[in-house]
Amino acid sequence: MNILEVNGLCKSYRDFALKDITFSVPEGCIAGFIGVNGAGKTTTLKSILGLVRPSAGQIRIFGLDMVKDEREIKDRIGVVFDDGQFYMELTLKEMKNVLAAAYSSWSEQDFSGWLERFELSPRQKISELSKGMRMKFALALALSHKAELLLMDEPTSGLDPLIRTEFLHVLTDYMEQGGKGVLFSTHITSDLDKVADMLVMIDRGRIAFQEEKDALMDSYRIIKGDPAMLSEETRKLFLKLEENTFGFTGITKEADRVMKLMPGVLSERAAVEDIMLANLG
Numbered sequence: 001m002n003i004l005e006v007n008g009l010c011k012s013y014r015d016f017a018l019k020d021i022t023f024s025v026p027e028g029c030i031a032g033f034i035g036v037n038g039a040g041k042t043t044t045l046k047s048i049l050g051l052v053r054p055s056a057g058q059i060r061i062f063g064l065d066m067v068k069d070e071r072e073i074k075d076r077i078g079v080v081f082d083d084g085q086f087y088m089e090l091t092l093k094e095m096k097n098v099l100a101a102a103y104s105s106w107s108e109q110d111f112s113g114w115l116e117r118f119e120l121s122p123r124q125k126i127s128e129l130s131k132g133m134r135m136k137f138a139l140a141l142a143l144s145h146k147a148e149l150l151l152m153d154e155p156t157s158g159l160d161p162l163i164r165t166e167f168l169h170v171l172t173d174y175m176e177q178g179g180k181g182v183l184f185s186t187h188i189t190s191d192l193d194k195v196a197d198m199l200v201m202i203d204r205g206r207i208a209f210q211e212e213k214d215a216l217m218d219s220y221r222i223i224k225g226d227p228a229m230l231s232e233e234t235r236k237l238f239l240k241l242e243e244n245t246f247g248f249t250g251i252t253k254e255a256d257r258v259m260k261l262m263p264g265v266l267s268e269r270a271a272v273e274d275i276m277l278a279n280l281g
């Protein structure tokens, strides 16, 4: 079953448009949402949540319609956004009291547990939190009302490597409960190498690909070799090619043909970042 289905989503600003955004997140899946600055990740996430009004398209979450069943859906999702969603003058406890009231399945026990795990004090004022601490607080809130889908916009930006690793553990623990889904945007693609099951890439307002991560990673190879080996024919096998007098580095989806036509080149596994850069239009 798909936890999230986005179908034909369109949204136009003066100088930018989301065009026919269609993808889905199956149950049990951590989906990474990638794309360069300004590609449309935040606009897509905001459109899914109804925070901006799309001009076309349908959003289904848990099989429910986002327009008709917005209240029920919002009760069952956890949201982490980068921009200020808190009243700065409140303490964590006061802010929690305001937000917890909106959820039917709020768990005080879960919340206290998360604060402890993230080493946050309920008596601290939000204005006194560092960026990373604020992000942890947002995550604690999102995880404390039995949410079945987490939608997060760059939740790890500004977090140090230690906390990022902790965050990735939290995500995998969360998934182990079963029946859950996660969609999160990030520029830290190495995090996706570690935890994502699926990758959705957006480029200039269009979906470039949606694919299961392992299959995606298996379909690309990084090739390195002597530029003298490049011919008009072999160049065409690469999606992206960089060369200097010492050597060339290219990315291909046709590794078998490359290896046959250019024996002796080095072939390496591509990283998520390489694949993203190879798919920019």
Ligand code: ATP
Pocket: 013, 014, 015, 016, 035, 036, 037, 038, 039, 040, 041, 042, 043, 044
């Ligand atoms: P980043 O990685 O930098 O966060 P993003 O992929 O999240 O980028 P968006 O924030 O969705 O990108 O922005 C996509 C485009 O939409 C940008 O060109 C941006 O200027 C434009 N845009 C976003 N919000 C508005 C708005 N309220 N009015 C007009 N244009 C907007």
